[in-house]
Amino acid sequence: MPYYSDEIVEEVRTRTDIVDVISQYVNLQKKGSQYFGLCPFHNEKTGSFSVSPQKQMYYCFGCGAGGNVFSFLMNYENMTFKEAIEELAPKCGVTLPQREMTYQERQRADRRSRLFEINKEAAGYYYKMLRSKEGEQAMAYFTKRELTADTLHKFGLGCTSKYSDSLYKYLRGKGYEDEILKDCGLITIDEKRGGHDKFWNRAMFPIFDANGKVVAFGGRVMGDGEPKYLNSPETEIFNKSKTLFGLYFARKTRRQQFILCEGYMDVISLHQAGFDNAVASLGTALTEGHAGMLKRYVKDVYLSYDSDGAGQKAALRAIPILKNAGISCRVINMSPYKDPDEFIKALGAEEYEKRIQNAENSFMYQVRMLEKNYDLTDPEKKSDFQKEVARMIVTEFPTQLERENYTESVAARFNIPREALGKYIIELGQSGITAKNQNQNRDSERRSTPKPKDDGMKMSQRLLLTWLVEDTSIYGKIQEYVTPDDFEEGVYKQVATEVFKYLSDGSTVDTARIVDLFMEDEDRRVVAALFNTTVGELTDNMDLSKALKETLLRIKKHSLELAQKNGADLKSLVEGKKKLQRLERLEFSL
Template identity: 85%
Template sequence: MPYYSEDVVEEVRSRTDIVDVISKYVNLQKKGSQYFGLCPFHNEKTGSFSVSPQKQMYYCFGCGAGGNVFSFLMNYENMTFKEAVEELAGQCGVTLPQREMTYQERQHADKRSRLFEINKEAAAYYYKLLRSPAGEQAMAYFTKRGLSQETLHKFGLGCTSKYSDSLYKYLREKGYDDNILKDCGLITIDEKRGGHDKFWNRAMFPIFDANGKVVAFGGRVMGDGEPKYLNSPETEIFNKSRTLFGLYFARKTRREQFILCEGYMDVISLHQAGFDNAVASLGTALTEGHAGMLKRYVKDVYLSYDSDGAGQKAALRAIPILKRAGISCRIINMTPYKDPDEFIKALGAEEYEKRILNAENSFMYQIRMLQNNYDMTDPEKKSDFQKKAAEMIVLEFPTQLERENYTDAVAATFNIPKGALAKYIIELGASGITAKPENQGFEGRAKTHKAKDDGMKFSQRLLITWLVEDPSIFPKIQPFVGPDDFEDGVYKKVAEEVFKNCEDNKSVDTARVVDMFMDEEERKTVAALFNTTVGELTDNADLSKALKETLLRIKKNSLALLKANNADFARFKQTNDSLKKLERTNISL
């Protein structure tokens, strides 16, 4: 059951615009009455994620994720329903009443709270250990890396013991039992060894969420052990793909952009040098989730990845992810040094600031990296490079203005005859090559009905969506189909709500219906029930035919189920008579 009353939840939902909330995470573009973008819940290159202001719902035609504004925060931010309501209430100015939680809610909240407590205790333990005789080796490492005591304190840096069970014993003394410790990401419990630490003999970097709570750790081994860097596993409070190291500090910056790095020390060195806008992904490639987090705070990101081959590949992977999120991207050139940490130590903050001012346009960087793959002294290879550059311009930019501007820039920068480049671009356009779908503006509504999808369920979903979007058809279908003709469970419950609203001449509050279901899969099903389309039919005759065929499929299925379940004769006869009447009736729209 929800923590707050339905009236309170409804007030928060009605005062919240789902488009405003989701646009903080997803780059949305309006098409018709809806907004489309790239789904944040699965990797895709074309926009199948839709947000409807009218329904106050989102739905992905690709993976099926869907729900209302509470569902979105629950899935994206890993919030409970209660936490999502409270988050949005604070944003829209609703004062929430105080009341007791249910037993289940209290259990879940208590577990999350205890996991946060354990991470906080561990951070304090590691912090104190670094400043004791047991932390001499780690302190020497941090000092050698040029970190001040102020920086060590700001980032809460610490270290572990050389023994593999010191944190476990410490946390047990604090009163935490194995049942909760096994889920915190810091302790391993097994039958042979008992409890032991995941991190030992390492310099430790606490990882904070955007609100400043410790959710995980990164550890750098002291000596020659492997792996060199180790991160906490994902837990109930830590999602690696949506957490950025340094974000808690960077979100307070007055600079207009973030600097995206690869490692902990790069972020820490930049902050110490005055660049308080530096963040890093956590030992993993940049994800759509990371990009969504960045978009909440800035529109511009400067990549400051390693200047070696691996760093260049990482930058080339990150650029399209950032672009798809609606983030403008530039590349900071750090040569001849490998990373920001080395650069700052060698040349200082002032020179790094100059590199920021001269950061390279991300598309020009992609072309420059492309050029490295060709022998420019060979006329044939040079021609191949120039053709590939032209193709990239056509595929990347949909408008004539953008193509002309980038043609000028590429020709001037890479010594390509402008006239020849422009002519080849025109030829490519004439041959049918166009900009990538994600750069053309987002696709329209996709068909939900897939070949593997169950035809009967599709018909039932279609009728529900049709009723919600066009209640005027209700009097035409009411004599033939009712909620009892729908599949038991979610379908039938939603149908009851929709038919009741139609009978009362009320519009269906689809976002409210979603909150009748707490299970995530059930919410997805509800979202699909409200987002199924008949296709591109516009002619009334075709629509009338499609509607009647939909009703007939639903009614025939209902009759077949009654027969299979040996329903009483009266009900069977009533359904059969209704079907025959429907077959004789001409339904027109």
């Protein structure tokens, strides 16, 4: 729920221009009274993302994302409602009141603050340990990896003691109790052994969040122990799937893209060599959460994964995740070396820069990796490979122009007959195979679920609400026949109630404010759709007056059928049928 009064929320929203805010993230172009651009919430080639300055709302006709300026920041920047208000308030000149936190809120805030403090204390402890006699082995390791003193300092590198309870004793000495230490990700508390460290005899890599706070650690064992690398477990302040190593530094780069690596040392070596845009996922496969974080800062990502089989598989998994997030992707070829760290040491920064300039188009990389699975000396296997390439082109690229370009490039590079490949692609298209929807996961889920029978009725109700907002004069002509009670229970009825209330008062409908009545993201999407139904969807080649009357009749008949089915009293049914009969005789003029 909101932390501020409705009056404060309303003041921030009305003083904020949604077009100004969204244009900081999306390249918008004005068309008529609205602005359009490429949707930031799914990958698309043609702009179906609209922003209405009149309604102070956005809506994507492709994926259905929609809402007001608060919704946008909540979805794009992963903010809470409170954080979105606090982000916008100072920019529009609103001073937010200081609110006394509840006991539970204060407890949670204090707890998170203490967890950050513990991680900061641990980072300082490890940092000093590396520069003591006990840190000689770890320092020798970092020196062997050719890291400079400046790099060690920049990344806050350190090490643990060889003893398994040294950090625990240190933190206890600082006044931290077992109750909080057991949840910080660095200490294990059990009845037999008491408190002991999760990291010991390891070189330590602090993990910073995007704001520069230490949220976790990675540790490399000194010697032959297992596991070789160990990360902090997830805690209240550390989410692996949304944290990228090196992001705090990379977000300040002047380069237009990020380099995505697999390991700590790859990132650190690249930064030391001048590539201050390198980041890495934390020993885990790239997730949608990681891609969402990347999308906040860049539109282009260059993969610099290991060149071995495991690295190639990781790249093939990462490419579609990045594409679905709307990120353009290329792959850096580091052969004959395994990873960026080895490459930099062997050939230097200039050669790596050349590899960046010659990075491979991600689709061409996918085809090259696919080729390895086929024996091209066998005509049957060769044909199978070429057919699969054609299928990839059809399903990956929705436009004829893209298909033509990739057909030409793939045919030339992989020695496939250009004309034959083109013809087979046309055959696949004619057989019904089409490009994947950019918002594939969500849309495939929708396709697998049968559409409810009342979809047409929902469309009619959406259409009427959009119509009422865009042409308020309609309200006076319909108020006698249709009321909010005629709308579907739930979001539809709540929205209709608000719209009718505004119109009965003779006020302009504040659609953006209505959005704020709903806290669930899916409800906000529904509300946005209610106010962005295209009249042309139901009224192509039809007289608008006739279309409005038919829409009203559908809604009223459906409402009466439901009322009768649910056992409504006879008086209300009779009254409803009289209204329907009058509506049937009525002639609208718009």
